């Protein structure tokens with residue numbers, strides 16, 4: 027039986043929803059208040075789910091300390107207290123919940139090594155979240 031273990035993390039970051047592919051007027055039309063040129067911030071909640079068998083000796087799927095080490099080094103240090111629009115991955119992409127979640131998924135998939143990544147879920151506000159499942 028495969029078990030799924032979820033760990034929750036938090037980070038704060040600012041962004042502006044804006045794309046060079048649209049005019050200034052179209053950006054205001056599409057993104058509304060989120061196109062504010064001065065940006066705005068969010069307290070993001072990140073859920074990382076890893077999966078595997080529960081080891082009979084340790085009783086663990088994986089050691090959460092190992093998951094924490096990767097998430098802290100590759101995600102929290104990269105995104106916490108940052109202006110997302112200044113990061114290289116968002117020079118062409120709009121830093122929406124969707125695109126940030128996809129970016130985090132790819133970074134974790136590359137760096138969790140033998141720890142199997144099942145899902146990444148990102149809450150931008152109490153009203154919206156997005157998740158990427160490793161099919």
Ligand SMILES: Nc1nc2c(c(=O)[nH]1)N=C([C@H](O)[C@H](O)COP(=O)(O)OP(=O)(O)OP(=O)(O)O)CN2
Nearest residue numbers: 043057060066068121122123124150151152153154
């Ligand atoms: N598909 C998406 N739509 C929107 C996203 C997104 O990431 N994907 N993001 C935003 C903004 O970031 C906005 O700040 C979050 O939306 P909103 O719910 O309006 O924010 P609040 O909950 O803080 O809004 P209040 O009106 O202050 O309650 C918009 N759309």
Ligand SMILES: [Zn+2]
Nearest residue numbers: 041060066068
């Ligand atoms: Zn926002």
